[in-house]
Structures are given as structure tokens and as C-alpha cells.
Amino acid sequence: MHNGMSQPEPDLDAILRSREPGHGLPRAFYQTEALYRLELDKIWHAGWLFAGFTFEIPKPGDYMTLSVDATSLIVMRGDDGAVRAFHNVCRHRGTQLCRNETGHVRAIVCPYHSWTYSRQGDLLACHGMHDGIDKKSLSLRAVATETCAGLIYVSLAERPPAFAPLAQEFGPAALPQGFERARIAKVMEYDVPANWKLVWENNRECFHCTRCHPQYVHANFDVYDDHSASDAIRAQMAAAVERTSSKWAVQGIAITHRHGGLAPFPDPDRDRWFAADRTVLAEGFQTESMDGQRVAPLMGDYQDWDVGVLRMRSMPNFWVHASCDHAVAARLLPVGPRCTRVRGYWLVHENAREGEDYQLDKLLPFWSLTNEQDWDICKWQQKGVDSIGYEPGPLSKRMEYNVDAFIRWYLKHMENDGQMTPLSRVA
Numbered sequence: 001m002h003n004g005m006s007q008p009e010p011d012l013d014a015i016l017r018s019r020e021p022g023h024g025l026p027r028a029f030y031q032t033e034a035l036y037r038l039e040l041d042k043i044w045h046a047g048w049l050f051a052g053f054t055f056e057i058p059k060p061g062d063y064m065t066l067s068v069d070a071t072s073l074i075v076m077r078g079d080d081g082a083v084r085a086f087h088n089v090c091r092h093r094g095t096q097l098c099r100n101e102t103g104h105v106r107a108i109v110c111p112y113h114s115w116t117y118s119r120q121g122d123l124l125a126c127h128g129m130h131d132g133i134d135k136k137s138l139s140l141r142a143v144a145t146e147t148c149a150g151l152i153y154v155s156l157a158e159r160p161p162a163f164a165p166l167a168q169e170f171g172p173a174a175l176p177q178g179f180e181r182a183r184i185a186k187v188m189e190y191d192v193p194a195n196w197k198l199v200w201e202n203n204r205e206c207f208h209c210t211r212c213h214p215q216y217v218h219a220n221f222d223v224y225d226d227h228s229a230s231d232a233i234r235a236q237m238a239a240a241v242e243r244t245s246s247k248w249a250v251q252g253i254a255i256t257h258r259h260g261g262l263a264p265f266p267d268p269d270r271d272r273w274f275a276a277d278r279t280v281l282a283e284g285f286q287t288e289s290m291d292g293q294r295v296a297p298l299m300g301d302y303q304d305w306d307v308g309v310l311r312m313r314s315m316p317n318f319w320v321h322a323s324c325d326h327a328v329a330a331r332l333l334p335v336g337p338r339c340t341r342v343r344g345y346w347l348v349h350e351n352a353r354e355g356e357d358y359q360l361d362k363l364l365p366f367w368s369l370t371n372e373q374d375w376d377i378c379k380w381q382q383k384g385v386d387s388i389g390y391e392p393g394p395l396s397k398r399m400e401y402n403v404d405a406f407i408r409w410y411l412k413h414m415e416n417d418g419q420m421t422p423l424s425r426v427a
């Protein structure tokens with residue numbers, strides 16, 4: 001501190017033990033810099049992070065960058081067609097190499113002293129250095145990378161958790177959606193002034209939907225649980241499930257969430273950090289659009305509009321809602337204890353053309369409104385929990401079971417005896 005006084009180190013163990021079961025998290029969880037640093041180690045640098053879509057970098061030399069707090073990564077397609085990720089840091093004196101969000105290179109040339117790396121990360125040239133430099137030992141530092149059904153995941157862990165379980169679930173679930181044959185119709189990036197956990201807590205319940213999402217609630221049954229659904233709604237939901245179950249089975253797609261309310265996720269007891277399910281849409285809705293009418297040509301292998309919504313999500317940074325004609329995804333990245341960078345993607349079939357096959361003013365509003373309503377809630381919740389007047393209240397067992405599950409999942413990873421040992425590591 002400038003006045004020579006030093007702040008006492010926060011007792012992170014005490015903070016981690018301070019949550020009362022069944023309640024929200026105390027204030028320190030949403031604002032403590034040292035806890036945020038520990039979260040980077042235990043969660044963000046330990047698990048698998050959604051980075052982007054394979055179609056975003058179709059050709060060798062195409063790349064994208066992303067930052068996990070201060071750690072920037074390059075995700076690049078190599079000459080062999082494989083997708084790899086590297087630390088975006090020069091092996092000479094550390095300069096950040098790629099400065100754009102996306103681009104194409106023949107080779108990666110450092111802007112400082114021109115050390116040059118191949119598209120596989122090998123150091124090719126370092127002119128001006130003395131003899132005897134061992135180029136082989138100075139490749140870009142590789143980051144674990146996996147792809148599945150058009151999704152790219154990276155892990156900053158030295159020994160990442162098993163990826164195969166996610167691939168086994170997402171692969172077949174996502175195949176008919178054709179994410180690898182999609183294109184971006186629109187990207188919107190938001191710096192949400194809220195802790196990343198508030199963004200997830202908001203995402204994990206639809207208790208707020210009736211009040212905050214007047215558009216969203218028309219399209220689906222998320223707000224209804226067994227207690228709150230009227231007989232008419234219950235009958236409507238049962239009819240939709242009945243009508244679609246056998247029809248979808250013929251197409252090789254299955255309904256996996258047959259009730260109102262959100263599917264349970266995450267599951268801290270089984271360390272289930274990813275999930276995919278397909279739900280029905282409300283009557284009159286062919287897709288998640290404002291009036292329920294389709295807004296783009298069918299995606300992937302779909303022959304029919306009646307496919308409900310495929311929802312997939314993975315901790316700690318990805319979710320997607322995919323309808324018959326478009327998909328809307330979110331990628332979260334931590335920027336600080338009070339800031340989360342959210343990238344919203346609107347995907348359509350790769351052959352769909354703006355102005356001819358789809359209009360942005362029809363495609364975007366359903367989710368741009370819903371997203372922005374949520375970011376606004378998160379902003380105001382951060383302001384509230386930052387106050388000394390905040391005390392965590394009880395969570396609804398009926399409507400906020402997934403908030404409780406998220407908090408327990410989070411605490412389990414954070415309390416994992418002070419080491420970066422992801423729970424679902426390969427044996």
C-alpha cells in the first residue's frame with residue numbers, strides 16, 4: 001500500500017469454510033483478489049475450457065486467441081490439419097506473439113526480434129543469436145487441446161482431466177446439429193461487471209425468468225416445476241413429450257429432459273462437469289425466436305424443424321442452446337474478481353447467407369435480449385453482494401437446486417487439499 005501499511009492476507013481456508021449449507025455464498029467469494037487467484041489455479045487452469053469452434057479456423061495457419069485472465073493462448077490449425085494450442089508467449093524474452101483475436105499466418109513471427117515459429121509451434125529461425133542455440137528445446141509451449149463435434153477445448157493443466165467422457169456424451173448429442181458445418185452469423189462480446197460465479201448462478205436457475213425474461217419464457221417450460229405447473233401446462237408438456245419421443249427416436253435424436261425446470265447440472269457428487277440434453281419447445285415454437293417462427297435454414301442433419309432444443313454445457317465456461325435452425329453459445333472467461341468476459345455466438349448453417357436466408361433482426365433478439373437481461377441482473381447482484389449489508393439468503397429447493405449444485409461443485413474443487421488435482425483426472 002502507498003501509505004506503508006500492508007493489508008492482512010485474507011484467510012482463504014476460512015472463506016471457503018464460511019458458506020452455510022443451502023445458502024448463497026458470502027461476500028468474500030465475490031470480491032477477494034487472492035481467492036480469485038486460487039480459482040484460476042484450481043478451476044480455470046485445472047479443467048477443460050471451451051475455446052471456440054473448429055469451423056472458425058478451417059485452413060492451416062488460421063488461428064484464434066483467447067485470454068484466461070492474463071494468460072493468452074493461440075489456437076491454430078497446423079499444416080497437418082490438426083488443431084493445437086500454444087501459450088501466446090515468445091520463447092526469447094516473452095513478448096506476446098499474436099495480437100489479434102483471429103487471423104492467418106504462414107509462420108508466427110515475433111514482433112520484437114523476429115524469432116519465427118512454424119504453424120506447429122516449432123522454432124524455425126532465430127537470426128542474430130549465437131551458435132549452438134538448441135531450437136528443439138524452444139518450441140512454443142503447447143497447451144492440451146481436444147476437439148469434439150466441432151467444439152475446441154483447451155486445458156492449461158499439466159495433466160488434464162479425462163476428456164473422453166465429455167466427447168462420449170457431446171459427440172453423439174451434437175452430431176445432428178452440425179457444429180462443424182456451421183458459420184458465425186454474429187458474435188457479441190460483453191464485459192459483464194460481475195464475478196464469474198454470479199454469471200453461472202444466474203444461468204443455473206429459471207426462478208428469475210418470469211420476471212426478467214418475458215420473451216424467453218414463452219418458448220419453453222424452464223420456469224415450471226412439478227409444484228408450480230398448472231394442469232394445462234402439465235398437459236401441454238406431456239403432449240409435446242409424447243408427440244416427439246417416438247418421432248425423434250426415428251431420427252436418432254432423443255429427448256433427455258422430459259420435465260419442466262432445468263435439468264440437474266452440475267453434479268458435484270459424481271463430478272459431472274458437462275452435460276447435454278434435448279428438451280421440447282412450447283406449443284407454437286419451432287425455434288427459440290421471438291415469435292417461434294424459424295429464422296434460418298435448418299442446421300446440420302436436421303430434416304425437420306421439430307427437434308426441440310439441444311442444450312449443452314461444461315464447467316467452467318461454456319453453454320449452448322441449439323434449435324433446428326440456429327444455435328446460440330456462450331464462452332466465459334475470467335478477467336478479474338468483478339469482471340467476466342462473455343462471448344455470445346449466433347451460429348447458422350455454413351451455406352446460409354445474411355439477407356437472403358436469414359435476417360439478423362429476426363435471428364438475434366431472442367437471445368440478445370435474454371443475454372443482456374442476465375448480464376444486467378449479474379451487474380446489480382454484484383453491486384448488492386459488494387455491500388457490507390449483504391448476508392447470503394436461503395436458496396429455493398424447488399427452483400435453485402442447480403445453484404446449490406454449482407456452489408457445491410465449486411467448493412469441492414476449491415477445497416481439494418490445496419493442490420491442482422481435478423477430480424476427474426485420468427487414473
Ligand code: FES
Nearest residue numbers: 090092093110113
Ligand atoms: S521476444 Fe520474441 S524474438 Fe525477442
Ligand SMILES: [Fe+2]
Nearest residue numbers: 202208213374
Ligand atoms: Fe436468465
